[in-house]
Amino acid sequence: MRNKETQFLKDDFTNWKRAVLKFKDHEGSKCHRRAIEMETENIPDVGEVLSSVHAKEKEKNREMFHLVLYSIQFLARQGILLRGHGSGEDGNFNQLLKLRCCDNEALKNWLTKKSDTYTFPEIQNEILQIVSLSIVRDIAKNVKxxxxxxxxxxxxxxxxxxxxxxxxxxxxxxxxxxxxxxxxxxxxxxxxxxxxxxxxxxxxxxxxxxxxxxxxxxxxxxxxxxxxxxxxxxxxxxxxxxxxxxCYGHSLNLACQDAIKQNKLMRDTLDDTREITKLIKKSPKRDVIFKKIKTEITPEGSPGIRVHCPTRWTVKPQSLESILKNYSTLQQCWGDAKDAADDTETKARLGGVDSSMKTFDYFFGCNIGVQLLGYAENFAKALQETIRSAMDGQELAKMTVTTLKSLRNDEAFESLWKQIQSRREDVDVAEPTLPRKRWVPVRYEEGQAPPEFIDSVLVHYHV
CATH class of the missing domain: 3.30.420 (Nucleotidyltransferase; domain 5)
Structure with a gap:
């Protein structure tokens, strides 16, 4: 080794009057720094040198801590609260560790023996924060x-x-x-x-x-x-x-809202549907009555009633379709529910939806809504796919509009009319009738020709 200082390696050190100064100079010399580097390379832990048991215990603690980390990661990945509504041992995290102890005796002994098991709420929050920051850091690295x-x-x-x-x-x-x-x-x-x-x-x-x-x-x-x-x-x-x-999804929702609000039949149909789903899903008593009747008259595995969302228009066909598939069950449910109701307001609401479901307009509106809004729902699902670009969204919108326009012809309506009439035979729905004739106000009358009225039910609903 170059620049050797013999007085610290071979010869005895005798200049004790200037010992402090000499020691400081030696500490900064290349010889001393090189000696430290050679000594500190691959030096094992002091505890491992003194005891192999300590090394095994440290490895075991590290393995158990990994199980704690994986448990927190699992709960976070599944969106499950670590503590939930319980506290202490009743929390989701502690209960998950107890469940894992059934298959891992080492984890059970570790949690029982040690006090610093990294299971305290503060440690859980710190681990979650570290994980979240790591995820955001990776995202930022890719996006940058x-x-x-x-x-x-x-x-x-x-x-x-x-x-x-x-x-x-x-x-x-x-x-x-x-x-x-x-x-x-x-x-x-x-x-x-x-x-x-x-x-x-x-x-x-x-x-x-x-x-x-x-x-x-x-x-x-x-x-x-x-x-x-x-x-x-x-x-x-x-x-x-x-x-x-x-946002294309928001634009689609607004388009559906504006289109339906301009049509009185569809507007009334959706209002009645919302009232029907509220009467069933917001009352445990009526829900039990509905399910009891459903098990008696409908096959097993048929869908139940879907809640009618007041704001998301593209999911309304699911609610309308559930009404059509449980039409007879609902009609029978209203009678039993009115007998079990106590106040007059609830009986009036039940009687109102019962009367609406017996009209052909409501039955016709449900079928129309399922068909037309079904295309909007498919369009909305396609827009939610990650691979879709802005150009893809415009192309999908054009395809949806083209499909809806293709339904506005005599052949498509006659086919739909036959389907509705065949479905009407299985439920208690009145025959389609023409609305009351309304004369045109005098201020709008022009010429001497007599007023014209629609004289066909098919033509009326076709319009």
Missing amino acids: ENWFSIMADECTGVDNKEQLVICIRWVDNDLEVHEDLIGLHFLESIESDEIVKVLMDILLWMNISLKKCRGQCYDGASNMSGRKSGVATQLENIESRALYIH
Whole structure:
């Protein structure tokens, strides 16, 4: 070894008056640093050198801790609360560990013997935070070098707090599309300035530049898509290439809503359907009556009643179809439910839906709704696929409109009319009738020709 200091290697050290100074100089010498490096390479743990039992115990503790980590990962992956409504030993996490102890005696002994088993709530939260940050870090690493779009929506949680859901859609080098949820972030207000601030903070936190953003996707609310101060406008002022696209799923929902509200028959049908599902699903007593009758008159495995969603129009055909498949059961249920009802208001509601289900208009509206809204539901499901691009969405919209237009002809209506008439024979529904003739107001009368009225039931429902 070069630069050897013989007084520390071979000769005796005698200059004790300057010992402190000499020791400091020697500590910074190349000879001393090289000696330390050679000694510290591949040095085992002191505990392992002193005892092989300590090494085995450390390996065992590490293995048990991995089981704890995997248990937390499983609960988080399945969306199960770690503690749930219970506390202490009654929590989901502790009960899962007890279940795993049935097949792993070592884990049982470890949890029983040790006090620091990393199962305390604070440790659970810390582990979850570390895992979440690791996931977001991996997402940020992948998105950082690729083009991406921002998808965000605001909603109010059950805790009455405003929160912003943020997703990032990006394309990798193999042109594969990815959609990653970044998280839920609480908002102090739903104003556009606050939302922009949160979005910019999230991008800064993930070390992602807005210059790579090429798209924005929000709903049509004024704070999100406003032309003057909306979120989309403010981000476009920073990065002009981040184009705003109104969410296709939201646009489809609005289109279905506007189209149906312009048709009185369909509007009344959906209102009655909502009342029917509320009377069954919101009352345990009537639900029991319905299920009892259903087991007696319908085959096993037939679907039950689906709740009618008041806002998501593309899922309404599921509710309408469940009504049609349980039509006779519901009609029989209303009579038994009225006998069991106590107040007059509930009896009036039951009598109202019973009368509506006996009319041909409601039965006709259910069949029409299942057919027409069924295409909208298929369109909505296709839009939710990750691989769909904006161009694919437009093509799917054109195909849906073309399909609906193809149904607006005499042959398609006659086929549907025959199906409805054949289904009507199995339920208690009245014959189709013409509405009462209404004379045109005098101010609208022109010429001397007599007024014309539709004289055919088929023509009336065809219109």
